[in-house]
Amino acid sequence: MRTGNLKMLALGVALLLSSPVTAKPLDLADPDDLIRVMRKIHCSTEDNHPIFFSWAGEGYSRRAGEADRKLFRVVGMNVRQCVTLDGGDRGQGYRMVSREIMLYLDPESGEILRHWHNPWTGEDVTVLHVANDPVNGRPTFPSDPEGNAYLAWNGRVQGNDWTMTITIPLFYHNVLQGDYQPYVGGAYHATEMFNFTGSLDDLTDPDTHTAAEVKVGWVRIAQWLPWMAMQGRDGLMYFHAASRKISGFDALPQILQDYIKDEAPKYREPPPGDDQRPNETSWSVFMQTVEGGRLPRGGAN
Secondary structure, rough: HHHHHHHHHHHHHHHHHOOOOOOOOOOOOOOHHHHHHHHHHHOOOOOOEEEEEEEEEEEEOOOOOOOEEEEEEEEEEEEEEEEEEEEEHHHHEEEEEEEEEEEEEOOOOOOOEEEEEOOOOEEEEEEEEOOOOOOOOOOOOEEEOOOOOOOOOOOEEEEEEEEEEEEEEEOOOOOOOOHHHHOOOEEEEEEEEEEEEHHHHHHHHHOOOOOOEEEEEEEEEEEOHHOOOOOOOOEEEEEEEEEEEEEOHOOOHHHHHHHHHHHHOOHHOOOOOOOOOOOOOOHHHHHHHHHHOOOOOOOEO
16 A cells, blocks of 8 residues: 555544533433433523523413403512432432522512502502512433333424423412312412423533524413402412523523522522422412411402
8 A cells, every 4th residue: 555545544543532522412202311301491501500590580460350360460580409319210200399489569669569559459569579588390211110211302303493381280289278179169270381492402402511503482360369368259360471491590681680689589599409309389488488477368458
């Protein structure tokens, strides 16, 4: 073989050895890969790595016989992290822990509401912003207790875009009611609706720990907020907001950064990964606030 050919062969081998090996994209049909995909959407494949989401939107009233009213603007955040769980026959899974804040803002000025005039009762009431800690998820595994794969991708892919819809009907015991709710009604009744979207390349890249391009549409249909002191009036509320994963605390809207620094500093970080506390809701927090004497039992100031 000629010297020139040997040099070319050696150069080709060197280039081949020095070229990076491209990892295979995560497979949405593989339950083990899908665990990583779901972690990339909701948090990170790295344990104890804080991830922030932020959203903004509006809240409206809906009552029969009258036009809907825009009651508030809203701005919110959630800080979370995931931890790996060994499920034995169920495979390696994870659990997400989080806490969240949502502020009710004046619909015109956008300033934080401290008091709100109820147009139906004529009362001025103290506003209780959402500050739920914790808001933790259930453990997620690729297989059922018998070891059969059951986790499946419920999203859609078109080109390089993925979308996923999650609808959560809620109907459970309302802590502000008594023990006879199964007989007389009064259970908490609401629906949460989420649309997640993002880039498929970003989502299935095996070399990244989180999907940076995650956008969320959120709708909530629920009963009147307890601090509104609606006194059993008919009607409901709906919230409509847009959310996205952000780079960290400093990427939050300034109004949220200031509120957390001044009034809720623990919301700069997620709960610990082994947090076993029961989840909080706006209703349970309201009850604790009233029983602690920080809000009047009658609702009005």
